[in-house]
Amino acid sequence: MLRFVRLLARLAGSFWVRLVVSIGLLALVATQVDFGRGVRRLADGQWGWFALATLALVAASAVASFRWHLYLEACDVDRDWRRALRAYFVGTFTSNFLPSQVGGDVARALMVGQHGKRVRAFTTVMLDRATALACLIAIAWAFAATDPGDVPHSLLLTLAVVSVLFAALVTVLLGVAGLRDPIRRRLLPERLKPLVGEVLTSLRASVQSQVLIRTLLLGLLFQSLGVLAAWLIGRSIGLSVPVSALVTTLPLVITLSFLPFSIGGLGVREGGFIVLLGQAGVSATEATVFSLLNGLAFALASLPGSLALIHGGHSRATEAAPAAPHD
Numbered sequence: 001m002l003r004f005v006r007l008l009a010r011l012a013g014s015f016w017v018r019l020v021v022s023i024g025l026l027a028l029v030a031t032q033v034d035f036g037r038g039v040r041r042l043a044d045g046q047w048g049w050f051a052l053a054t055l056a057l058v059a060a061s062a063v064a065s066f067r068w069h070l071y072l073e074a075c076d077v078d079r080d081w082r083r084a085l086r087a088y089f090v091g092t093f094t095s096n097f098l099p100s101q102v103g104g105d106v107a108r109a110l111m112v113g114q115h116g117k118r119v120r121a122f123t124t125v126m127l128d129r130a131t132a133l134a135c136l137i138a139i140a141w142a143f144a145a146t147d148p149g150d151v152p153h154s155l156l157l158t159l160a161v162v163s164v165l166f167a168a169l170v171t172v173l174l175g176v177a178g179l180r181d182p183i184r185r186r187l188l189p190e191r192l193k194p195l196v197g198e199v200l201t202s203l204r205a206s207v208q209s210q211v212l213i214r215t216l217l218l219g220l221l222f223q224s225l226g227v228l229a230a231w232l233i234g235r236s237i238g239l240s241v242p243v244s245a246l247v248t249t250l251p252l253v254i255t256l257s258f259l260p261f262s263i264g265g266l267g268v269r270e271g272g273f274i275v276l277l278g279q280a281g282v283s284a285t286e287a288t289v290f291s292l293l294n295g296l297a298f299a300l301a302s303l304p305g306s307l308a309l310i311h312g313g314h315s316r317a318t319e320a321a322p323a324a325p326h327d
Contacts (some may be wrong), residue, residue, distance in 0.1 A: 016286035017261075018262050018263050018264060020268040021261050021267065022261045022266040022268075023267070024267070025262065025266075025267025025268060025270070026266065026267045026272075027264055028267075028271070028321040029137060029267065029270045029271055029274060029284075029288055032284035032285075032288075033268055033283075033284055033285050033288050034283075034285045035285075037283075037285045038285045038288065038289050040232060041098070041237050041238070041285070041286065042237070042289065043266060044171065044237075044238070045236050045237050046235070046236050046238075047236065048064075048236075049232045049233070049235045049236035050175070050232070050233060050236040050293065050297065052232050053229040053232035053236070053297050054229075054248050054297045054300045054301050055226050055301075056226075056228050056229040056232065057225070057226065057229045057298060057301035058301045058304070059207065059220050059225055059299055060223075060225035060229070060301075061088060061089060061092060061301060061302070061304075062085065062277040063082070063131070063218055063221055063222045063225065064088060064128075064218075064222045065084050065085040065087075065088035065089070066081060066085070067128065067132075067215050067218040067222060068084055068088060068108075068124065068125070068128045068221060069081045069084035070211055070218070071083075071124035071127055071128055071206050071213050071215065071268065072112060072121070072124050072213055074205045074206050074208065074211045075117075075120045075121075075123070075179060075201075075202045075206060076117075076120070076205075077113060077114075077117050077120045077121050077124060078112040078113075078114075078121075081265075083111070084112060084113055086111070086308040087107075087108040087112050087306035088108055089105075089302065089304045089307070089308050090104075090107060090108060090111060090305045090308050090309055091104035091105060091107045091108030091111075092104055092298075092301075092302040092305050093302040093303065093304075093305025093306050093308075093309065094107045094305070095181045095302075096298060096302045098275075098298045105125045105126075105129065105148055106122075108125060109121040109122045109124075109125045113229060119195060119198040119202075119203070120198055120202045123198070123199050123202035123203065123206075124202060124206065127203065127206055129216060130170070131216065132219050132222065132223065133166065133254065134166070134219070134257070135219035135220050135222070135223045136223040136226070136227075136250060136251045136254065137159070137162070137163055137225050137251045138220070139224065139246050140159055140248050140250060140251050141159070141163070141221065143243065143244040143247040143248065144159070144244055144247075144248050145157060146244065146245040147242065147243075150242035150244050150280075151242070151244050151245050151248050151280075152245065152279040152280055154279045155245060155248045155249065155252075155276060155279050155280065156248070156320065158252055158276070159248055159251070159252060160326075162251065162252060162255055175219050176254055179220070189283045191271045194327075217287055221258075226250070227247055227250065229294075229297060230246060230247070230250060230294065231243060231246065231247075233290060233293050233294055233297060234246060234290060237289055237290065237291055237293065238292070239282065239286055239288070240282070240286075241277060241280050241282050242280065242282075245277075245279075245280040246277070246280075248275040249272075249273065249277055249280075252272065252276055253269055253272040253273055253276065253291075255295065256268050256269070256272045257269050257272070263268060265295075266295070269291050269294070269295065270287075270288050270291040270292065272291075273288070273290060273291040274287045274288060274291075277290070
């Protein structure tokens, strides 16, 4: 079993494997798409709504970076919000554009994690991801509760399964974190004890009431902007689906996209939207166009990260250059 897990991890870490998976999934999606109808959808699109969606995602990233900064500050990793803002956009850009085996989350953790604090930085990234997903799940349930008749039972059931699994995972992690130190020392291998200790210290600092309340409120704002962007993209192509059903699909597709077997979720995201929005009567063509426009909007919203990369590289080159001799 352990050997099988290691094999899966090695495959997931291979760029070429993920490229093949993405191409294969996109090819499968292509068999379900009416390209003529898709082109007509795009030709008739109202691109002002799409532009507003992209701006909403830029604003969402700014909110998310400040939210992540609160975790970094609580864990004594980095107290400069501007550095967190830059790292967040660089991480998003890396995830969208660079065919690197180092994901965007790893990139942003490395950018702010000084020597000796990288474990804490990685912990804040994972906590940031997990609590953001929790906020999106909460928003999805809120929309489903306000208009339950428009959400297919199959979508509600899938959302319930994801919610229960997520809650179970959080419960297990909290249970491990709550174990007394002597018990943990007996259960853990010697080489893992310092690592786990750093992770637990970061988690305890991050779940203090003041930090937790602020980050959850900002998480709801961040995800609300993302939901707004999805609605605007749907409106730009005249997507005929109830808002509550559309919002219900978002945490499900994002959860699928977390699986590390494709490049940036490409192919997985499109297939997820086809299956899930199909439950609400959306055709495979419309779902694919919506998904691709979502990916395009996220990519465009991450472009400030390229500027941060260029500026950072220029700054390092300037610092490394020798001073010109004086006459």
